[in-house]
Amino acid sequence: xxxxxxxxxxxxxxxxxxxxxxxxxxxxxxxxxxxxxxxxxxxxxxxxxxxxxxxxxxxxxxxxxxxxxxxxxxxxxxxxxxxxxxxxxxxxxxxxxxxxxxxxxxxxxxxxxxxxxxxxxxxxxxxxxxxxxxxxxxxxxxxxxxxxxxxxxxx
Amino acid sequence: xxxxxxxxxxxxxxxxxxxxxxxxxxxxxxxxxxxxxxxxxxxxxxxxxxxxxxxxxxxxxxxxxxxxxxxxxxxxxxxxxxxxxxxxxxxxxxxxxxxxxxxxxxxxxxxxxxxxxxxxxxxxxxxxxxxxxxxxxxxxxxxxxxxxxxxxxxxxxxxxxxxxxxxxxxxxxxxxxxxxxxxxxxxxxxxxxxxxxxxxxxxxxxxxxxxxxxxxxxxxxxxxxxxxxxxxxxxxxxxxxxxxxxxxxxxxxxxxxxxxxxxxxxxxxxxxxxx
Numbered sequence: 001x002x003x004x005x006x007x008x009x010x011x012x013x014x015x016x017x018x019x020x021x022x023x024x025x026x027x028x029x030x031x032x033x034x035x036x037x038x039x040x041x042x043x044x045x046x047x048x049x050x051x052x053x054x055x056x057x058x059x060x061x062x063x064x065x066x067x068x069x070x071x072x073x074x075x076x077x078x079x080x081x082x083x084x085x086x087x088x089x090x091x092x093x094x095x096x097x098x099x100x101x102x103x104x105x106x107x108x109x110x111x112x113x114x115x116x117x118x119x120x121x122x123x124x125x126x127x128x129x130x131x132x133x134x135x136x137x138x139x140x141x142x143x144x145x146x147x148x149x150x151x152x153x154x155x
Numbered sequence: 156x157x158x159x160x161x162x163x164x165x166x167x168x169x170x171x172x173x174x175x176x177x178x179x180x181x182x183x184x185x186x187x188x189x190x191x192x193x194x195x196x197x198x199x200x201x202x203x204x205x206x207x208x209x210x211x212x213x214x215x216x217x218x219x220x221x222x223x224x225x226x227x228x229x230x231x232x233x234x235x236x237x238x239x240x241x242x243x244x245x246x247x248x249x250x251x252x253x254x255x256x257x258x259x260x261x262x263x264x265x266x267x268x269x270x271x272x273x274x275x276x277x278x279x280x281x282x283x284x285x286x287x288x289x290x291x292x293x294x295x296x297x298x299x300x301x302x303x304x305x306x307x308x309x310x311x312x313x314x315x316x317x318x319x320x321x322x323x324x325x326x327x328x329x330x331x332x333x334x335x336x337x338x339x340x341x342x343x344x345x346x347x348x349x350x351x352x353x354x355x356x357x358x359x360x361x362x363x364x365x366x367x368x369x370x371x372x373x374x375x376x377x378x379x380x381x382x383x384x385x386x387x388x389x390x391x392x393x394x395x396x397x398x399x400x401x402x403x404x405x406x407x408x409x410x411x412x413x414x415x416x417x418x419x420x421x422x423x424x425x426x427x428x429x430x
Contacts, residue, residue, distance in 0.1 A: 019206075020161060043193070049256055058256055065163055068165075128341070132256050
């Protein structure tokens, strides 16, 4: 077992974790933040995407012990403290960028990081950025529009 | 899907990392970005008693220029290679690796040492005559890319050795470069891919995804340098190819795709040289 200290969605916490516990299982089981979803558990589907020190990563491909000293942001950390939706979340709702919602946390976290680094993306750049996240419901068109809306409102 | 239990080590220095690898031998595995190793562990395709995490070893990270060589520390993230302008083949190959979330974690050394036959960096290294610095607790040696890749996921590195840096030759002005691949979906491993570099006085061509290692196309490089049409260079490059049938493509399909990606890469590299 390993002792780690990590800031999750702004809250500093100390935990004891098994070496093989993934970051995804850590946020879901140890931090009770079940917004991070697990689809494939081998890095393909993108549902478990979280931010580690601001960078979007697959939480199923990191171990919790590796984020000792880091800052982790999950989908729960994106909205306002009063529960208000973030601009990206709001755009997904407005443009029907989700249907069943299983993949949505991964998309929202991915898009949040993408628009921070690429504030005025072309449609090609948007599609490239979304290519690492799989959605089986929407056909993606609403998601692309949601990213365009969020980018437009931010600029 | 969880990895089998392992003991986790997080050394802070290169010397400590090499000491752990020396101590535990083939029971230990170095953990770089983890974008290939962690899925393999999770699917229980392999297991190791010890993982030596290199992510806190600062002196394995970073890019330096030594005369005509770009020296890339093994733990440099792939994302940083999107701006490695000294070696345009790295800039062009990097966006083809997985997705940006993968490249945020994935490392240059990890990809090279993992030696997946369908991955891009090994083919880039082979085409450019790159060299790799391998270190153990007691030895260091420099191995040419041509001598490093031995088979699928198999390299010349010993269990106690770590690939600590990759040395990519920098080509001069008037050069042109291209990396072209065909994959089922963007970000998937390539079914076939080609790396091409042209300059007034030299040419380089390699294939990936079509054999158990990346392949250097020496004969086709002659045709490439002589200015042969892309289709002729491609015909030369695939002449002796004998890929196995697999779930992704038949042997014949792979040869056909290899021909296509070589021809496209030659065209693009020549355009790039003129630009």
